[in-house]
Amino acid sequence: MNDYLVKAVAYQNQVRAYAVNSTTTVAEAQRRHAAWPTAADALGRSITAGVILGAMLKGDEKLSVKINGGGPLGTIIVDSNAKGEVRGYVSNPQTDFEMNEVGKAVGTNGLLTVSKDVGLMHPFVGQIPLISGEIGEDYTSYLSKSEQTASAVRVGVLVNSDYTVKAAGGFIIQLMPGADEDVMKIIEERVKVIAPLSSMIAKGTTPEQILEHILGSDHVTVLESMPVQFQCQCSMDRISNAIISLGSEEIQDMIQTDGHAEANCHFCNETYHFDTEHLEALKRAAL
Template sequence: MKDYLVKAVAYQNQVRAYAVNTTKTVAEAQRRHAALPTATDALGRSMTAGVILGAMLKGEEKVSVKINGGGPLGTILVDSNAKGEVRGYVSNPQTNLEMNEVGKAVGTNGLLTVSKDVGLMHPFVGQIPLVSGEIGEDYTSYLSKSEQTASAVGVDVVMNPDYSVKAAGGFIIQLLPGADEDVMNKIEERMKGIAPLSSVIAEDCTPEQLLEHVLGSENVTMLESMPVQFQCQCSLDRITNAIISLGSEEIQDMIQTDGQAEANCHFCNETYHFDTEQLEALKEVAL
């Protein structure tokens, strides 16, 4: 099954809901960063919630999420947009704890920061102290406190015994303005009695099935779907232009000091190499 996201409404248009399968997307992030299970789980949960936040945007709008709780994982950074494209990295991808304790690996002595570029002069920035480091609870707290939207967030990653990604996915459910106050209580009560998210996504369920599982098939109306993929914004052209922007003197210093230059993208772990001849050519352009 290809990764994709669905948008829906529920409870007679009082709730908006999103669900996504990110199995291949998270597996690609794991491959690029050679991440061990705990790091993969934390990064995958963050990317899953992040791609849903991106799907709430329009056009060329983008969102960035930064999580740093002071734990051994260091910083988790995720970028996504309204097209279902997401990328992410974790500072210490070799982190792996017994029992896969994501909250302990992330830590709680820090912040979750969301920056939205919606085309204005300055981005909208929201920030909250981390609640548990378990990612889903922290995103729930952010949406409820910073964006003043009653929400429920569930994200998870299931690993195979060989450390590969078996399944990844999640959902975000939000009350719409004017909704009855007891609707979220009904949803929360229903969620207490259903199977855990990890066991549901491990069964290779579709995003539609996930929302039906969480909200009840009789309560959900699917609206649209969109593909989801790991997509980095870096490219040879962008790196080349960045070097040119340094100016001819700085490029000459690179040539004299190292005879070469390398640039590595933190998000996709791609390395771009420039030898002396290439740098000389770029120096001429920078003059």
């Protein structure tokens, strides 16, 4: 099954909700970065929550999430947009704990920062101190404190013994202004008792069914669905233009010193190779 995300409303538009199966997307991130289980879990949770936040955007808007809690994982970076495209990486992907303690790996001595590019001169930036490093709880805190939206965020990743990803997904449920207290209590109680998301997805539970479990099949209305995928914006042309921007003298130094150049993309771990002939062409373009 291809990854996809659903958008829904419930309780007569008092609630908006998003749920996603991100298994293939997270598996691609794990593969590209050769991430060990705890790192794959943390990165996968971050990617899952990030792609849901991206789905809240419109048109060509996009966002970037940075998580750094001072733990051994280092920094987690996730980029996403309104089209369901997401990419991400973690500074130290070969990090693992026996009990898969994501909070310990991420740490809590740091910040979660969300930067949204909505087409204005400057991006909107929201930032909160990490409260647990468990990702879902931290995103819940961000939405509540930075965007003043009462939300419930759950994300989960199930990693196989061979380090591949078996299941990944999550949901964000938000109360609209003026929502009834009874509705709030119902959702709170159902979120508390829901089974682990990664286990539900591994058993074949769909995003629609996840929302029905929480909101009740009689109350939830799915508005639309959209495909989700790991998609990086890097390319040979982009890297070539970046090298050209260095100037002809810098490119000549590359030719004389090494005779070639390599560039690696942090997000997708793709390496681009430039031989002497290619560098000579870029040097001419830089003149």
